[in-house]
Amino acid sequence: xxxxxxxxxxxxxxxxxxxxxxxxxxxxxxxxxxxxxxxxxxxxxxxxxxxxxxxxxxxxxxxxxxxxxxxxxxxxxxxxxxxxxxxxxxxxxxxxxxxxxxxxxxxxxx
Amino acid sequence: xxxxxxxxxxxxxxxxxxxxxxxxxxxxxxxxxxxxxxxxxxxxxxxxxxxxxxxxxxxxxxxxxxxxxxxxxxxxxxxxxxxxxxxxxxxxxxxxxxxxxxxxxxxxxx
DNA sequence: TTTTAATATTGCAATAATACGATAAACTTT
DNA sequence: AAAGTTTATCGTATTATTGCAATATTAAAA
Numbered sequence: 405x406x407x408x409x410x411x412x413x414x415x416x417x418x419x420x421x422x423x424x425x426x427x428x429x430x431x432x433x434x435x436x437x438x439x440x441x442x443x444x445x446x447x448x449x450x451x452x453x454x455x456x457x458x459x460x461x462x463x464x465x466x467x468x469x470x471x472x473x474x475x476x477x478x479x480x481x482x483x484x485x486x487x488x489x490x491x492x493x494x495x496x497x498x499x500x501x502x503x504x505x506x507x508x509x510x511x512x513x514x
Numbered sequence: 515x516x517x518x519x520x521x522x523x524x525x526x527x528x529x530x531x532x533x534x535x536x537x538x539x540x541x542x543x544x545x546x547x548x549x550x551x552x553x554x555x556x557x558x559x560x561x562x563x564x565x566x567x568x569x570x571x572x573x574x575x576x577x578x579x580x581x582x583x584x585x586x587x588x589x590x591x592x593x594x595x596x597x598x599x600x601x602x603x604x605x606x607x608x609x610x611x612x613x614x615x616x617x618x619x620x621x622x623x624x
Numbered sequence: 625t626t627t628t629a630a631t632a633t634t635g636c637a638a639t640a641a642t643a644c645g646a647t648a649a650a651c652t653t654t
Numbered sequence: 655a656a657a658g659t660t661t662a663t664c665g666t667a668t669t670a671t672t673g674c675a676a677t678a679t680t681a682a683a684a
Contacts, residue, residue, distance in 0.1 A: 424534045428534045436612070489613075492609060567673070
Protein backbone atom coordinates (compact mmCIF):
# COMPACT_ATOMS: atom_id res chain seq x y z
CA UNK A 405 0.00 0.00 0.00
CA UNK A 406 0.99 3.61 -0.33
CA UNK A 407 2.56 2.87 -3.70
CA UNK A 408 1.77 5.38 -6.38
CA UNK A 409 -0.91 4.35 -8.86
CA UNK A 410 0.30 6.64 -11.61
CA UNK A 411 0.21 3.81 -14.15
CA UNK A 412 -3.57 3.91 -14.00
CA UNK A 413 -3.72 7.50 -15.19
CA UNK A 414 -3.04 8.92 -18.64
CA UNK A 415 0.41 10.11 -19.71
CA UNK A 416 -0.96 13.63 -19.99
CA UNK A 417 -2.36 13.58 -16.48
CA UNK A 418 0.99 12.36 -15.17
CA UNK A 419 2.89 15.00 -17.13
CA UNK A 420 0.85 17.86 -15.73
CA UNK A 421 1.08 16.39 -12.23
CA UNK A 422 4.88 16.41 -12.60
CA UNK A 423 4.88 20.05 -13.71
CA UNK A 424 2.62 21.09 -10.84
CA UNK A 425 4.62 19.03 -8.36
CA UNK A 426 7.76 20.94 -9.37
CA UNK A 427 6.03 24.15 -8.26
CA UNK A 428 4.55 22.62 -5.11
CA UNK A 429 7.17 24.04 -2.76
CA UNK A 430 7.65 27.69 -1.73
CA UNK A 431 11.41 27.46 -2.32
CA UNK A 432 10.84 26.44 -5.94
CA UNK A 433 8.18 29.12 -6.40
CA UNK A 434 10.75 31.59 -5.04
CA UNK A 435 13.42 30.31 -7.44
CA UNK A 436 11.08 30.71 -10.41
CA UNK A 437 10.12 34.22 -9.34
CA UNK A 438 13.76 35.16 -8.85
CA UNK A 439 14.71 33.81 -12.27
CA UNK A 440 11.81 35.69 -13.79
CA UNK A 441 13.16 38.90 -12.26
CA UNK A 442 16.81 38.53 -13.20
CA UNK A 443 16.45 36.59 -16.45
CA UNK A 444 19.25 34.21 -15.66
CA UNK A 445 21.76 33.61 -12.88
CA UNK A 446 24.10 31.05 -11.40
CA UNK A 447 23.27 28.67 -8.57
CA UNK A 448 25.31 30.68 -6.06
CA UNK A 449 23.09 33.72 -6.57
CA UNK A 450 20.05 31.69 -5.59
CA UNK A 451 21.85 30.27 -2.55
CA UNK A 452 22.53 33.86 -1.43
CA UNK A 453 18.91 34.79 -2.06
CA UNK A 454 17.20 31.90 -0.24
CA UNK A 455 17.33 30.81 3.41
CA UNK A 456 18.53 27.34 2.42
CA UNK A 457 21.85 25.55 2.33
CA UNK A 458 23.66 25.05 -0.96
CA UNK A 459 22.91 21.31 -1.29
CA UNK A 460 19.22 22.00 -0.69
CA UNK A 461 19.10 24.68 -3.38
CA UNK A 462 20.97 22.38 -5.73
CA UNK A 463 18.37 19.69 -5.13
CA UNK A 464 15.46 22.06 -5.78
CA UNK A 465 17.14 23.21 -9.00
CA UNK A 466 17.50 19.58 -10.03
CA UNK A 467 13.79 18.98 -9.51
CA UNK A 468 12.84 22.05 -11.53
CA UNK A 469 15.21 20.91 -14.25
CA UNK A 470 13.91 17.32 -14.26
CA UNK A 471 10.38 18.65 -14.64
CA UNK A 472 11.54 20.79 -17.57
CA UNK A 473 10.74 24.15 -15.98
CA UNK A 474 14.31 25.46 -16.04
CA UNK A 475 17.42 24.98 -18.15
CA UNK A 476 21.05 25.01 -17.00
CA UNK A 477 24.02 25.91 -19.18
CA UNK A 478 27.59 25.30 -18.14
CA UNK A 479 29.51 28.57 -18.01
CA UNK A 480 33.08 28.04 -16.87
CA UNK A 481 32.96 26.36 -13.50
CA UNK A 482 29.52 27.67 -12.71
CA UNK A 483 26.12 26.84 -14.20
CA UNK A 484 23.73 29.42 -15.57
CA UNK A 485 20.03 28.78 -15.00
CA UNK A 486 16.99 30.27 -16.67
CA UNK A 487 13.30 29.52 -17.13
CA UNK A 488 12.14 27.19 -19.89
CA UNK A 489 9.58 29.15 -21.86
CA UNK A 490 7.82 26.18 -23.47
CA UNK A 491 6.91 24.51 -20.21
CA UNK A 492 5.35 27.65 -18.79
CA UNK A 493 3.38 28.12 -21.99
CA UNK A 494 2.16 24.56 -21.70
CA UNK A 495 1.00 25.17 -18.15
CA UNK A 496 -0.52 28.48 -19.17
CA UNK A 497 -2.70 26.99 -21.88
CA UNK A 498 -3.78 24.12 -19.63
CA UNK A 499 -4.91 26.37 -16.78
CA UNK A 500 -6.30 28.91 -19.20
CA UNK A 501 -8.53 26.31 -20.85
CA UNK A 502 -10.02 25.38 -17.49
CA UNK A 503 -10.44 28.99 -16.47
CA UNK A 504 -12.15 29.97 -19.73
CA UNK A 505 -14.47 26.99 -19.61
CA UNK A 506 -15.54 27.87 -16.08
CA UNK A 507 -16.24 31.47 -17.08
CA UNK A 508 -18.33 30.43 -20.07
CA UNK A 509 -20.38 27.85 -18.25
CA UNK A 510 -21.18 30.01 -15.22
CA UNK A 511 -22.30 26.76 -13.69
CA UNK A 512 -24.05 26.56 -10.37
CA UNK A 513 -22.74 23.87 -8.08
CA UNK A 514 -25.83 21.72 -7.37
CA UNK B 515 16.11 18.03 9.84
CA UNK B 516 13.75 17.70 6.93
CA UNK B 517 11.30 20.11 8.58
CA UNK B 518 9.64 22.49 6.17
CA UNK B 519 11.04 26.02 6.09
CA UNK B 520 7.88 27.62 4.77
CA UNK B 521 8.05 30.36 7.41
CA UNK B 522 11.03 31.83 5.58
CA UNK B 523 9.07 32.41 2.38
CA UNK B 524 6.38 34.99 1.66
CA UNK B 525 2.69 34.29 2.21
CA UNK B 526 2.13 34.60 -1.52
CA UNK B 527 4.83 32.06 -2.32
CA UNK B 528 3.30 29.65 0.18
CA UNK B 529 -0.20 30.20 -1.19
CA UNK B 530 0.82 29.38 -4.74
CA UNK B 531 2.81 26.37 -3.56
CA UNK B 532 -0.33 25.08 -1.83
CA UNK B 533 -2.39 25.53 -5.01
CA UNK B 534 0.23 23.76 -7.15
CA UNK B 535 0.62 21.00 -4.57
CA UNK B 536 -3.09 20.27 -4.79
CA UNK B 537 -2.60 19.53 -8.50
CA UNK B 538 0.63 17.59 -7.99
CA UNK B 539 -0.98 14.15 -8.25
CA UNK B 540 -2.44 12.49 -11.36
CA UNK B 541 -5.56 11.46 -9.44
CA UNK B 542 -6.30 15.06 -8.54
CA UNK B 543 -5.58 16.21 -12.09
CA UNK B 544 -8.03 13.55 -13.24
CA UNK B 545 -10.65 14.73 -10.75
CA UNK B 546 -10.31 18.32 -11.96
CA UNK B 547 -10.58 17.24 -15.59
CA UNK B 548 -13.62 15.11 -14.83
CA UNK B 549 -15.32 17.96 -12.98
CA UNK B 550 -14.52 20.28 -15.87
CA UNK B 551 -16.24 17.85 -18.21
CA UNK B 552 -19.40 17.20 -16.21
CA UNK B 553 -19.74 20.54 -14.42
CA UNK B 554 -20.58 19.00 -11.10
CA UNK B 555 -21.06 15.55 -9.62
CA UNK B 556 -21.17 13.60 -6.38
CA UNK B 557 -18.24 11.79 -4.83
CA UNK B 558 -19.55 8.37 -5.88
CA UNK B 559 -19.34 9.32 -9.54
CA UNK B 560 -15.63 10.04 -9.13
CA UNK B 561 -15.10 6.78 -7.25
CA UNK B 562 -16.65 4.95 -10.22
CA UNK B 563 -14.46 6.90 -12.63
CA UNK B 564 -11.09 6.46 -10.93
CA UNK B 565 -9.09 3.30 -10.14
CA UNK B 566 -9.01 4.18 -6.45
CA UNK B 567 -10.91 3.11 -3.35
CA UNK B 568 -13.58 5.34 -1.87
CA UNK B 569 -11.52 6.54 1.13
CA UNK B 570 -8.66 7.46 -1.17
CA UNK B 571 -10.90 9.51 -3.44
CA UNK B 572 -12.44 11.17 -0.40
CA UNK B 573 -8.97 12.14 0.78
CA UNK B 574 -7.99 13.60 -2.59
CA UNK B 575 -11.23 15.60 -2.64
CA UNK B 576 -10.43 16.90 0.83
CA UNK B 577 -7.03 18.11 -0.34
CA UNK B 578 -8.50 19.86 -3.37
CA UNK B 579 -11.11 21.44 -1.10
CA UNK B 580 -8.55 22.56 1.50
CA UNK B 581 -6.51 24.20 -1.23
CA UNK B 582 -9.66 25.98 -2.43
CA UNK B 583 -9.74 24.42 -5.90
CA UNK B 584 -13.13 22.75 -5.47
CA UNK B 585 -16.30 23.37 -3.52
CA UNK B 586 -18.65 20.81 -1.99
CA UNK B 587 -22.34 21.38 -1.33
CA UNK B 588 -24.43 19.03 0.74
CA UNK B 589 -27.26 17.63 -1.34
CA UNK B 590 -29.35 15.19 0.66
CA UNK B 591 -27.05 12.49 1.90
CA UNK B 592 -24.57 13.02 -0.87
CA UNK B 593 -22.18 15.89 -1.54
CA UNK B 594 -22.01 17.73 -4.82
CA UNK B 595 -18.58 18.88 -5.94
CA UNK B 596 -17.57 21.45 -8.52
CA UNK B 597 -14.55 23.54 -9.47
CA UNK B 598 -13.89 26.86 -7.72
CA UNK B 599 -13.60 29.41 -10.50
CA UNK B 600 -11.68 32.05 -8.53
CA UNK B 601 -8.79 29.77 -7.66
CA UNK B 602 -8.26 28.71 -11.25
CA UNK B 603 -8.35 32.33 -12.36
CA UNK B 604 -5.75 33.14 -9.74
CA UNK B 605 -3.50 30.37 -11.04
CA UNK B 606 -4.18 31.44 -14.60
CA UNK B 607 -3.05 35.01 -14.07
CA UNK B 608 0.03 33.89 -12.16
CA UNK B 609 1.24 31.50 -14.85
CA UNK B 610 0.16 33.85 -17.58
CA UNK B 611 2.28 36.68 -16.15
CA UNK B 612 5.36 34.45 -16.21
CA UNK B 613 4.62 33.18 -19.69
CA UNK B 614 4.07 36.68 -21.13
CA UNK B 615 7.21 38.01 -19.51
CA UNK B 616 9.26 35.19 -21.00
CA UNK B 617 7.83 35.83 -24.46
CA UNK B 618 8.59 39.55 -24.29
CA UNK B 619 12.11 39.18 -23.03
CA UNK B 620 13.16 36.48 -25.48
CA UNK B 621 16.11 36.09 -23.18
CA UNK B 622 19.02 33.89 -23.98
CA UNK B 623 20.22 31.69 -21.15
CA UNK B 624 23.89 32.69 -20.73
C1' DT C 625 -37.42 2.73 13.73
C1' DT C 626 -34.66 -0.16 10.99
C1' DT C 627 -32.32 -0.43 6.86
C1' DT C 628 -29.94 1.40 3.10
C1' DA C 629 -26.92 4.73 0.83
C1' DA C 630 -23.23 8.11 0.54
C1' DT C 631 -19.08 10.27 2.59
C1' DA C 632 -15.86 11.11 6.00
C1' DT C 633 -12.58 9.67 9.45
C1' DT C 634 -9.29 6.64 11.79
C1' DG C 635 -5.31 3.85 11.91
C1' DC C 636 -1.60 1.97 9.85
C1' DA C 637 1.89 0.49 6.39
C1' DA C 638 4.64 1.91 2.55
C1' DT C 639 6.68 5.36 -0.14
C1' DA C 640 8.25 9.97 -1.30
C1' DA C 641 9.90 14.59 -0.18
C1' DT C 642 12.73 17.83 2.55
C1' DA C 643 16.98 19.47 4.58
C1' DC C 644 21.76 19.56 5.22
C1' DG C 645 26.73 18.02 6.65
C1' DA C 646 30.27 15.82 4.40
C1' DT C 647 32.39 14.97 0.34
C1' DA C 648 33.23 14.54 -4.57
C1' DA C 649 33.74 16.48 -9.22
C1' DA C 650 35.08 19.94 -12.47
C1' DC C 651 36.85 24.01 -13.85
C1' DT C 652 39.93 28.53 -12.82
C1' DT C 653 43.42 30.88 -11.07
C1' DT C 654 47.82 31.33 -9.17
C1' DA D 655 50.75 21.42 -9.98
C1' DA D 656 48.40 23.50 -5.91
C1' DA D 657 44.80 26.15 -4.16
C1' DG D 658 40.45 28.17 -4.66
C1' DT D 659 35.66 28.34 -6.58
C1' DT D 660 31.33 26.43 -7.88
C1' DT D 661 28.02 22.91 -8.12
C1' DA D 662 26.53 18.10 -7.64
C1' DT D 663 26.07 13.83 -5.09
C1' DC D 664 25.87 10.77 -1.00
C1' DG D 665 24.20 9.49 3.35
C1' DT D 666 20.90 10.05 6.70
C1' DA D 667 17.31 11.94 9.77
C1' DT D 668 12.86 13.87 9.73
C1' DT D 669 8.48 14.79 7.97
C1' DA D 670 4.79 14.43 4.54
C1' DT D 671 2.11 11.86 1.17
C1' DT D 672 -0.33 7.91 -0.59
C1' DG D 673 -3.50 4.10 -0.25
C1' DC D 674 -6.92 1.35 1.78
C1' DA D 675 -9.53 -1.72 5.28
C1' DA D 676 -12.34 -0.88 8.99
C1' DT D 677 -15.41 2.05 11.06
C1' DA D 678 -18.07 6.19 12.03
C1' DT D 679 -21.34 9.67 10.51
C1' DT D 680 -25.28 11.54 8.32
C1' DA D 681 -29.35 11.56 5.78
C1' DA D 682 -32.83 9.23 2.96
C1' DA D 683 -35.94 5.36 2.40
C1' DA D 684 -38.65 1.53 3.77
